[in-house]
Amino acid sequence: MSLVAEIAALKAERKAIILAHNYTVGEVQDIADFTGDSLELSRKAAECHAPVIVFCGVRFMAETAKILSPEAIVLHPAPDAGCPMADMADPADVRAWRDAHPGALIVAYVNTTAATKTAVDICCTSGNAERVIASIPPDREIMFLPDANLGANISKKLGRKMHLWPGCCPTHNAIAPERIAAARAAHPGAVVIIHPECPPATVDAADEALSTGGMLKFARESKATSFIVATEEGILHRLRKENPDKEFYPLAPSPRCPNMKKLSLENIRDSLRDLSPQVELDAETIRLARAPIDRMLAL
Ligand code: SF4
Structure with missing residues (x-):
């Protein structure tokens, strides 16, 4: 069998x-x-x-x-x-961080351990982070963990200041803006879709910052026929399977999460x-x- x-x-x-x-x-x-x-x-x-x-x-x-x-x-x-990023936010350290900012609200990316989630106020994912942050009253101080890149990208987009925990995804943090430029040169005219766990300078070099679910929706609905995909390479499988008439190019080298x-x-x-x-x-x-x-x- x-x-x-x-x-x-x-x-x-x-x-x-x-x-x-x-x-x-x-x-x-x-x-x-x-x-x-x-x-x-x-x-x-x-x-x-x-x-x-x-x-x-x-x-x-x-x-x-x-x-x-x-x-x-x-x-x-x-x-x-x-997930190395989830392991960057230890619950005891998060509680100490909270004590240093009395009255602030802690937003935790879902990429945290169960133990760390016991020390935070609300979770978010890359698919709903903007909605979660936008739902918090403007006069409330926000602490965001553990992904400083995602936090900085949302902070910039919404114009909302946040205290950022110094964590990152090693796979996405390694994607430098030069790799976007090289991919554009190799595939002229392709739309660059990127995950917001990438550094802000790299996100600025792309066209659309999206969660993987957002990338699938965008590729399905877009009139464009070729895309450079700046995230972990596993998403290419579904993008290609669901859009056989469109082209999807990984970065070089292709980002890969070993876990x-x-x-x-x-x-x-x-x-x-x-x-x-x-x-x-x-x-x-x-x-x-x-x-x-x-x-x-x-x-
Ligand atoms: S790609 Fe891997 S290391 Fe990066 S956030 Fe996802 S699980 Fe964690």
């Missing part, structure tokens, strides 16, 4: 749903019931009511699925797939077969971490 057939049989037996992030490898995306960005996957985890969720993404995303569906068994087939690539058909099959490794969070962490996520989803 092929691996894909094995996964399908185990999935049916376990009554499981497979959720995959847009940055996972193509063959993982192809066997998922739903593929999306962090916001879309959070919503799906909250509403799916499946007894078993196989989460194909990095650890904080699997934790978010557990927080939103605590009664479900949440499997994370690659338990060593963490997202740890999800494989083999570890998904093993995880469904063994019902392991499961995401385990205590009830108090789930209760406290859920509040900022619920505030985000209610907007």
Whole structure:
């Protein structure tokens, strides 16, 4: 039996749903019931009511699925797939930061651990960050963590000052403006779509700053037929699959998140077969971490 057939049989037996992030490898995306960005996957985890969720993404995303569906068994087939940016904001340090800014509101990018989410006020994703920031009264001081690039890009776009935590995504932070210029020279006329985790100077060199979900919508609706894609290369799989008549070019070298690539058909099959490794969070962490996520989803 092929691996894909094995996964399908185990999935049916376990009554499981497979959720995959847009940055996972193509063959993982192809066997998922739903593929999306962090916001879309959070919503799906909250509403799916499946007894078993196989989460194909990095650890904080699997934790978010557990927080939103605590009664479900949440499997994370690659338990060593963490997010270096999420690990840059330790909850004790965040609490100390809050103490230094009494009265300020902490907005946390969803790329934070469950433990850190217990220390913040509201979450956001790259897909809704502007909406979340815009919903906060103008006279309220804002602290934004852990991605200083995303924070600076939103701050500039909305003209809203924020205190920024000094974190970043190593994969996106390494994308310098020169790489955008080189891609434009190689593909004249292509529209440059970029993820807002990139540094502000690089975002300024592109045409549209979008979450991966936003990129898919933009590519589908745009009259343009060629695009330079300045984000992790996994998104190219869906962009090409859903728009076979359009051209999508990665940057050179192509940005790659090593952690997202740890999800494989083999570890998904093993995880469904063994019902392991499961995401385990205590009830108090789930209760406290859920509040900022619920505030985000209610907007
Ligand atoms: S692409 Fe960056 S932010 Fe996303 S999981 Fe990888 S390291 Fe974390």
